[in-house]
Amino acid sequence: MDLFKEKVKQNRQLLKQREKLFIFLLEQENVNSVIPNIEAYTHSIVAFKGNQRVSLSEMFPYAEVIYLNDDMSSQTIQGLFEKQVTDVSSSPIQYGNPLTLLVAIHPKIEPFLVNDSILNRIHNSQNFLSYSLLHSKDYIYPFFIHENHDFMYNYQPKKKRIAILLDWFFGHGDVAAVYSQIKHFIQTHQKNYKIDLITRGGPLRLLNDLFPNCRVYVHFDSFFIYEAITKCNIYENVYFLNTRLDNPPHLHLVDMVSRSLGLSEPVSHQMEEIDLPPLPEAIQLKVEKLKQHSKPLIGIQFHTQDPQRCWDQKNISDFIKECEQKSLIVINLTPQKGLPQSVVDLSSLSVSQLFALIKQLDILVGIDSVCGHIAGVVGTPSLTIWGGGTPLASGSNPYVSYRPASNNYSVYTDSGDAKDIPSTLIFHRMMQILKKDIRLTPERITIQQTQKMVGVEKVGGSSK
Structure with missing residues (x-):
């Protein structure tokens, strides 16, 4: 995806559709009961120490000011956001320790566009200083103080x-x-x-x-x-x-x-058996039953959210047909449409459960995505089809390699299009790996090895 073009497109959308803003005032001690009700609708929340209604109303004149009392219910906030309540208090309330929340509702706009726009205006106003963080159960929000605050601010971080x-x-x-x-x-x-x-x-x-x-x-x-x-x-x-x-x-x-993380050298990349989240019992029994056929278990992942990295449907179909002809057991690991019934579908597992499953496979064949990286840390051989990048780098990030950590053979093409890597080649390389004609090792693959094309093949070039 062209991130610059996408950013321009979304910025235009932001200009056309202004977010709905609310300024909530409340007692700071009530924030933990209020935040979850707001989070049900949005995570675009910015906190301010004290009553900052005047300053924020000047910056965001279209924001609706809401005074929350101790009895304000979740139904009231729900009704406010869903336009079912019109009698929420807009009359000032005196608070002992006030807190102000600036909240944005933006159902059709990317959150980061709205959030960047809001924080940019706050920073440019020079009225506020970054003070701390507001933690809810699962989220972290920015927390500001007014530049002319009337209390002592301790900049020393909390220890431990x-x-x-x-x-x-x-x-x-x-x-x-x-x-x-x-x-x-x-x-x-x-x-x-x-x-x-x-x-x-x-x-x-x-x-x-x-x-x-x-x-x-x-x-x-x-x-x-x-x-x-x-x-x-x-x-x-x-x-x-x-x-x-x-x-x-x-x-x-x-x-x-x-x-x-301050390490002089990376520690071993390999996960220990005890660290693998367990498979559901029914899935584990199914895998053990598949193993009884004494045929290699082939895990596949050919689809991800980035279309540049996906393998095309024709190559996928041809690859699976070749597996069927050899009576190999193919297991699909992530959601993928259009697969034949012969493929065992275990795509409903959570990502963490894939670790224990992939460890039991004979090989993982797929694109540059999560399953290949899991294979690289659980000791399963992997064969990676690269689209939108190479084992060494990508166009948008030219100095970082995302190749699986170990036991990996990679195939890429100068065109950057995964469909140019034929299914016949991938099937042949897979069989070579299964038969140990191509030997992969559990040691961590270094950047120098990838630069020297060790275990890397370019379509149209030669295997090394």
Whole structure:
């Protein structure tokens, strides 16, 4: 996807459709009961210490001001957002310790566009200073104070609490690839610190499943939030895990994350059996029954949300036909339309449950996506079909390799189109791997090996 064109398109949409804004005033001690009711409709929430109605109304004159009393129910807030309540108090209420919430409703606009626009206006006003963070059960929101605040502000961070902050682009596959690095960091620091994991949102459930002893939060969806988190008075230190490099040296994602966590060298990438979230009993029994056929179990993933990386339907159909002719057992791991009935569909599993399943496969054949990264850390051989990038890098991120951590053979094409990688070639390479004619190893694949084309093949070139 062309991110620049998409951003321009969405900015135009933002100009055409103004978000609906509310300014809520309430007692700060009531915020934990109010926030969940608002979160049912939006996560575009910005907090301000004190009563900031005047300043915010000047900045956002079209915002509706709402005074919340102690008896305000969830039904009242629901009715307000759904335009079913018109008698909510707009008369001032005297609060002992007031808190102001700026809330945006934007059903047809990307949240980060609205959030960036709001925070940009707040910063440009020069009326407010980034103060802290507002934590709800699962989310983190920016928290400001007025520049002319009348209380002592302690900039010293609270001790014994640190955070691992995942960057904007971190996905499920990235979490799988660097799991062992994060686990090692947590084990090293958890005796002395409470550790929070903070993400944009996608990997929330996976992080909760893999790291049950940590609190996992989704951050306010805006680029501005990174500075707010790293400079807030909540955490003694924030470790930012970046997935992007603009200049050399060329690194693998595992190298980048281990450095960001302060490790001199990456620890072993391999997951231990005890760390694998269990499969549902019925699925485990089904897998064991499939194994009784004494045929290789072939896991596949040919579709993801990025169309550039997907394999086309003709190649998929031809590949499965060749597997059927050899009586191989093909297991589909993620949602995919148009697959024949001979394919065993286990795509309803959560991402965390895929770890235990993929470990039991003989090989994983798929595109550059989460299942390949899982295979790389559980010890299962993988064959990757690259579209929209190469094992070494992508056009938008030219100095970072996202190749699976180990046991991987990769095929790519200069055209950048996965459909140009024929099914006959992929099937042949798969059989070579299964027969050990192509030998893959469990050792971590280094960036130098990928640069030297070890286990990498370009369509039209030669295998090395």
